[in-house]
Amino acid sequence: MSGGLSIIQILLITAWAFWSIVDSLSWNIGFNNCILACLFTGVVVGDMKYGLIVGGTLQMTQLGAGTYGGASIPNITSSGMIATALGAASGADPIAMASSIGIALAALFTQLDILARFSNTAFQHIADKYVEEDNTKGIALMNTLGIIPWGLSRGLPVLLLLVAGQGVVDNLIKIIPAFIMNGFKFAGGLLPVVGFAILMRYLPVLKKPQFIILGFVLAAYINMPILGIALIGTAAALITYQNATAKLAAGAAQGGDDDYDE
């Protein structure tokens, strides 16, 4: 192994991980974005492309997934940063690294998300007491303290694994048979299907199958790049929007007439 990561590298990546969740809960300008976080990690460890590939592979498993209604989802941001930092140093294939260690850690970290959400209940109870005492400064402080469990739920595992994980990863790569690592590489190519399947569950697939067929044909038969397909999708969306609002206006006028008749 290549001497591992320097203290400064570890601290930079850990700080990003700590802040990633706090940012996604507030301004949401990208720190919790898996690809961006992996890209940053890649730059820190000196292999930007490695970060992009790990981030892209993991992002594909969670397109459009979110913590809707307070649900916990696999944390591909933290796990991707770890997979990038340790994988780049060990020389493992980035796609196999993402779909093995990246996926496994992401699932494991779900528990830490739950723990953070649970820990903040303690601050809530103190805040409740402050409500009775009219202590507004105390209430605001309790809300702000929530940053600590949130940040630690991301920062701590990243710190620990970056400090202690390199040897484990290097050994794992040596021990795991080639056909399994090969399988993980194929898994990286297949896993995007999970992201799409989750998304399709939220979309009116059976009500409007024409658009999924449209996108599929453009890609499969005409080999149109995804940006072009997104633009055609935007055109279709605009038509849908105009039709829907026109119907709305007509419906309103119709409704007005009915009222008048009565």
Add this chain to the structure above:
Amino acid sequence: MTNSKKFTKKELRSLNLRWIWNSQIGWNYERMQGLGYLTTMLPVIDKLYGDRPELKQKALRTHSVFFNTQPAMGDIIVGMNIAIEEQTAETGSGLDVAASIKTALMGPFAGIGDTIFGMIAGAVFGSIAATMALEGNALGIAIWEIWMVAVLLFRTKMFDMGYEQGVKLVTSLSGTMNALTEAASVLGLTVVGGMIALNVKFPLATLKMSLGIDPETGEEMFNEFNLQKYADSIMPALFPALFAALCYWMLGKKWMNSNKLILVVVLFAIVLAFFGVLA
């Protein structure tokens, strides 16, 4: 006297930013965004009811209840709430109205916001960024970054809309919002259709079958089955489409969830790789 209880533009903007920052950092299972909502409203409570301890206490309790919505849609609700309480600060009667508006709107607004800001935006920008990232290109993530900053800026507009239009916004907005959600899902469907063909990699191998030794040359003869070619002659991206349909169907079953599905796909890939079906 009433004038002193009007919020200035500067105060309103700072309340807007206060919501964006506080809404979820204290998120917990008991009240979810409730503590963040209360924290956001503290300056409002101080200004409107600071001189009347009983009303202040009532306001603090009113705003410490459970609350949860999509944060950007929450801007509209907070804006509305401030307008309502400001108009009725004299009697404090707006508190009850605000409480019921919050409760009535958080669910539907979360549904709209999660669809537009979460699923559709995440799918469209996420798929573009991920596709490009896999080619080692950071342009896609830059496009996504621009979108995220644009959403943050747009949130000030949403807050103003809520404050200026107040309650009447709810009726005028619901039709437009539904149209917007429908349009966004059309975009989402088109992109997903394309992404299935472009990004689910199901590369089939060429199988070799021995036909025995050629008696004349003494060399082993093979019959080759190029599985990918057969599949392509039916339809390009046939297996990605079938596999996506299968996973979609499985996710609709009670015994399946997205975490299990990831595991199933990884195991499936290892098995196929072991038997040499994938190339």
